[in-house]
Amino acid sequence: MTDTSISAPAARRVPRKTEAELSSLIESVRGAIRAAGAVPPERDLAAGLGVKRHQLRKALKVMRETGEIEPHAGRAETAPWHELAHATNPLEVIELRSVLEPALARLAALRASPLQxxxxxxxxxxxxxxDYxxxxxxxxxAVADGARNGLASEFYRLLRAVGTDSRLRLGLPSDVCPKRRAERDAEHRAIANAIAARDPETAxxxxxxxxxxxxxxxxxxLKV
Known part of the structure; x- marks a missing residue:
């Protein structure tokens, strides 16, 4: 049987320039959406950000895939989470995540395909x-998708989009200390290993x- 567990990497991976540029552009698009409350027409957004439209489309594609924006035929795209973000706060978001995500991890350990x-x-x-x-x-x-519950997966995307917006709206710092980054990676690794081992309780x-x-x-x- 193949061992799918993950060992800690020996060295940090150096991100490619294109990945860093795309991450930076996505952050700029998020800022434009927060300012407007909706995704402006592609032509206007590209002009406002000073980028080519094909570059912008790559960023929008990622944001669609993660549920941050959704297409609406015949009119500009809107951010479905915009109003929700103004009605909640980061603590409410993490409380709901704490209810939903452990169940998704359990389901992923039971249901995820080998590819997932x-x-x-x-x-x-x-x-x-x-791009922390x-x-x-x-x-x-990826864990939510591995649960193979379409409704839960889509709800999770919406929840994270609301969480991202509410954290930024309240001015929470985006920097993360190396110690917490290493802890986060170890926690993710433990979850992934449990899912790969088909161990729902541990996941x-x-x-x-x-x-x-x-x-x-x-x-x-929030105390700062």
Missing amino acids: VDQIIAAVEDADES GGADLRFHK EREMRRHLANVQAQVMDR
């Missing part, structure tokens, strides 16, 4: 250190432990 398990593992191994938030989202999204427990640490971090930052 590989994607969960890859999200840990290939985490882009220049994006790497975190890709891992948790659920490790996800719950991970989110408790995230909640403590959010509470500490």
Whole structure:
């Protein structure tokens, strides 16, 4: 039987320039959406950000795939989470994540296809250190998809989009200390290993432990 567990990487992966540029552009697009409350027409958005439209489309594609924006035929795209983000706060978001995600991790351990398990593992191994938030989202999204519950997966995307907006709206710092980054990676690795081992109890427990640490971090930052 092939061992799919993940060992800690010996050295940091150096992100490619294109990955860093795309991450930076996505952050700029998020800022434009927050300012407007909707995704402006592609032509206007590209002009406002000073980028080519084909570059912008790559960023929009990633944001669609992660549920941050959704297409509406015949009119500009809107951010479905915009109003929700103004009605909640980071603590409410993490409370709901703490209810939902341990169950998704359990289901992923039971249901994820071999390909989905590989994607969960890859999200840990290939985490882009220049994009802490994006790497975190890709891992948790892979776990949610591995649960193979379409409604839960879509709801999770909406929840994370609301969480991203509400954290930025309240001015929470985006920098993460190296110690917490290493802890986060180890927690993700433990969850991924449990899912790969088809161990639902451990997957659920490790996800719950991970989110408790995230909640403590959010509470500490809100005290600043």
